[in-house]
Amino acid sequence: MLKSIIASVATIGLLSASPAFAHAALKVSAPKSGATVAAPQTLSLTFSEKVRLTQVKLTAEGKDVSGVQVDRAAPAAPTFSVPLPKLAPAKYEVRWSALGDDGHPVNGTFTFTVSNTAS
Amino acid sequence: MELSSFEAAAIAAKALTYAFSLSAAGGAIFVLLFSPLLRAEERAQIVRVTAGFAVAAIIVTALRLPIIAATLGGDLFSMMDWPLLQFAIESSEGQAALVRAGGLAVILILAVSSSPVSVVAALGAILVAASFALTGHSLSLERGLIPQALVAIHLLGISYWIGAFYPLRLIAYRSDPPGVALITKRFGDIAVYVVAVLMIAGFALLWIMLESPLALFESDYGRALAIKLLFVAGLLGLATVNRYVLTPALLRGDISALPRLRNSITVEMLLAGLVLVVTAGLTTVTGPPALE
Numbered sequence: 001m002l003k004s005i006i007a008s009v010a011t012i013g014l015l016s017a018s019p020a021f022a023h024a025a026l027k028v029s030a031p032k033s034g035a036t037v038a039a040p041q042t043l044s045l046t047f048s049e050k051v052r053l054t055q056v057k058l059t060a061e062g063k064d065v066s067g068v069q070v071d072r073a074a075p076a077a078p079t080f081s082v083p084l085p086k087l088a089p090a091k092y093e094v095r096w097s098a099l100g101d102d103g104h105p106v107n108g109t110f111t112f113t114v115s116n117t118a119s
Numbered sequence: 120m121e122l123s124s125f126e127a128a129a130i131a132a133k134a135l136t137y138a139f140s141l142s143a144a145g146g147a148i149f150v151l152l153f154s155p156l157l158r159a160e161e162r163a164q165i166v167r168v169t170a171g172f173a174v175a176a177i178i179v180t181a182l183r184l185p186i187i188a189a190t191l192g193g194d195l196f197s198m199m200d201w202p203l204l205q206f207a208i209e210s211s212e213g214q215a216a217l218v219r220a221g222g223l224a225v226i227l228i229l230a231v232s233s234s235p236v237s238v239v240a241a242l243g244a245i246l247v248a249a250s251f252a253l254t255g256h257s258l259s260l261e262r263g264l265i266p267q268a269l270v271a272i273h274l275l276g277i278s279y280w281i282g283a284f285y286p287l288r289l290i291a292y293r294s295d296p297p298g299v300a301l302i303t304k305r306f307g308d309i310a311v312y313v314v315a316v317l318m319i320a321g322f323a324l325l326w327i328m329l330e331s332p333l334a335l336f337e338s339d340y341g342r343a344l345a346i347k348l349l350f351v352a353g354l355l356g357l358a359t360v361n362r363y364v365l366t367p368a369l370l371r372g373d374i375s376a377l378p379r380l381r382n383s384i385t386v387e388m389l390l391a392g393l394v395l396v397v398t399a400g401l402t403t404v405t406g407p408p409a410l411e
Contacts, residue, residue: 054191054206072202097191103212103254104403105190 024051024100026108033110040114043068043082043094050076051098051106060090076101087114125190126404132183133399138281138392139176140219140251141274143169144244145282147226151237152309153286156302165286170230173223176247180216180223184208215253222246244282248275255402256328266327269320276317280310280354281391288384291377299377300369307362314355343401350394357387 030044031037043056053074058065067085074080092114097107122130146169154162185198187207197203207213225243228236251274252258252267283306293299325335325344335341361383368376 052206052210054203072206095193097193099187099191099206099210101211102256102258103187103210103215105187105207107191107193 023102023104024049024098024106026096026110029094029110031112034112036113036115038114038116039087039089040084043084044079045082045096046079047098048078049100050078051100052076053080053082053096053098054105055095055097056082057095058084059093059095060088065092089114089116122404125186128186129183129190130396130399130403132179132186133403134392134396135179136176136183136219137251137395137399139172139179140223140247141278141281142285143172143176143223143226143282144247144275144278145280146172146286147229147237147240147244147282148279149283149286150229151241153302153305154237156305157286157290161286161289164289166229168285169282170227173226177220177223180219184213184216187212211254211258215250218253219247219250222250244278245271245275248272248278257324262327266324269324269327273317273320273324276313276320279313280317280358284384284388284391288381291380291384293377294374296369296372296374296376299380300366303361303366303369303380307358307366310358310362314358340401343397347394347397347401350390350397353390354387354394357383357390 025048026045027048028044028046030042031040043058045053045056053070054072056068056070058068065085065087068082070080070082090113091111093109093111095107095109097105099105146165150162150165150169157165184204184207187210188200188203189195189198191197191203191206192200222243222245225246226240228243229240249271252270255270257266257270287303287306290299290302329335329338329341329344335345361380365376365380365383369380
């Protein structure tokens, strides 16, 4: 109920086919979203502005992949490289979250596929 | 536009933070400026309610940090995830919360001491207003201290207005209209300058944030601002009626102007609430064109 009231009031004037978010956003990742690649050793994330990367979770077929950790002591930066464990062929979902310099939390997900046949 | 539960919670907490913090700050300013015109029991009641607003503001300000942690973690349990909470505390939002809580604590001394501390409490109000400039879009613009100073001035002006709702409504329960008129007239005389300054600061911010007047209609942020300005226009209309219709009626001893003043302030409170919810929404889920 409360959520719908807030949503109704807050979206007055915000209705648009293409919402514009002026908060930090993920610009590029490696592997790219939707790509099929050979097992990567690192996950690279580049944001539109300096952020603190707070969390990266990797799942394959609904199960968490262990051994993926971000350096939580790292200062704010636009690009982060997260070491990955050895990944078996599968479709992986990356869930990331970060905190912008302006205090806004942002998060998102994308997928990539690891294949033995990818070059 | 579909809001996630955490976004809805963030907007609600931010709107409540605005409402309670600015009411507490404005209450402290009201006590400083109008104490000589207040009856002892009115002053005591206004101080009690202002202290209540300050405590509520401290609670919702603190609550926003676990909401940030939950947004980062993507689930409710993350509200208590210490590493994520640490990120929130160390962020500009955490620093702003600390300054705001300090300002609110200073305002709370009103509740335990008498008039000489009114000046100190009003300084707490300045800290509260300034705390909102330490985070958010004005910080991201990277245009020096100007946008942040404008936010602080804008919010200090708004707190003068919003913080007077409860005290003026309370005073409107008196049975002597001329006594009430003395206070509403003095409030209106000061408000003319305060509103002028807050409008100038607000439009200067608009200019910086929107980059072009057309963005008021072409961007989501601008459209939300346009809706906010409509509500503000309603508030200004009511304030004009209070100053130029109801206050003269009170000065003439017209007793029927008292319930009309109370009703007018009630509607002002509702409109101000809408302004704060729209502001919380537009600063949480969207951003100014200048940052795109």
